[in-house]
Amino acid sequence: MSSLPFAHLNLRRNPFGEFSAEERTQLAVLDLEPAIAHLSSAVANGRGAVVQVLGEKGFGKTTHLLALYARYPGASYVYIAEGERATIPATGEPLLIDEAQRLTVLQRIQLFRSTRTLILGTHYDFESALRRCGRSVLSLTANRHTAPERVWQILNQRIEFVRRGDGDIPSVSPKTVQQLLAEFGCDLRSMQHSLYDRFQKLGRVQDV
Numbered sequence: 001m002s003s004l005p006f007a008h009l010n011l012r013r014n015p016f017g018e019f020s021a022e023e024r025t026q027l028a029v030l031d032l033e034p035a036i037a038h039l040s041s042a043v044a045n046g047r048g049a050v051v052q053v054l055g056e057k058g059f060g061k062t063t064h065l066l067a068l069y070a071r072y073p074g075a076s077y078v079y080i081a082e083g084e085r086a087t088i089p090a091t092g093e094p095l096l097i098d099e100a101q102r103l104t105v106l107q108r109i110q111l112f113r114s115t116r117t118l119i120l121g122t123h124y125d126f127e128s129a130l131r132r133c134g135r136s137v138l139s140l141t142a143n144r145h146t147a148p149e150r151v152w153q154i155l156n157q158r159i160e161f162v163r164r165g166d167g168d169i170p171s172v173s174p175k176t177v178q179q180l181l182a183e184f185g186c187d188l189r190s191m192q193h194s195l196y197d198r199f200q201k202l203g204r205v206q207d208v
Helices: 021-027 033-044 061-071 105-113 127-132 148-161 174-184 188-201
Strands: 049-054 076-079 095-098 118-122 136-141
Touching (some): 021 061, 049 061, 049 127, 061 095, 127 136, 174 188
Parallel strands (some): 076 095, 095 118
């Protein structure tokens, strides 16, 4: 048996480990057109456009924001870590803010009242506050892509992405997807953590 990690599975690495922002963007299985259409329409009509992506931890907010960030070469992206105060860049359109619920009250007021195009990833629904500031808002739920068939596609696409060569590779079965949904709900990150442990122990190519 080859000593290369995961070579016995015909994979280059564990498909459920950490991926770079660029890799996550490549793997995103999302419908971004409603967000892009909203931003284009609102800007064309002279209204301050905002897209907010709502969801709890692990539901896919960051994946949405990274995929949208890749669509706008002039954009600025800010991730606000827990317990930290963000520095908001003065330039970049649109401005994407991940974990926007961690903005300070003053930052929130200034941004919501500004004319900047915003894309927010947030646990908290800011739609009412944004509309009071005259904003045109589209709210999307991050977990809207968690039908069993879509989850199956997302998980198996990660496996295919780290394929080492021709031949068979493991796959996640529809039955396992149903079990993961029953255990973790819409929390894709927790599903991936669970599968990471399974693949660490997997001894041969098979359905998981």
